[in-house]
Amino acid sequence: MKPLSQARHDIFGGLVSAAIATPHTTGYGMFAFSSLGENYFADGALAGLAAASIVPIVCILLGDKTSCV
Secondary structure: OOOHHHHHHHHHHHHHHHHHHHHHHHHHHHHHHHHHOHHHHHHHHHHHHHHHHHHHHHHHHHOOOOOOO
């Protein structure tokens, strides 16, 4: 088992990574859906948020811990 201080650093690193990934994926989603028209712009933002939260969970469940960062 990891020491408490190392686990604290891992949690902090994960939160920083999520804080950086969320705006990027939201922007990419809005950019991808913008060609469909103004009505789909918000759907692109939601798709980006879903990608930022679902893809890492799926990667962890499949056992891949290096390429999901």
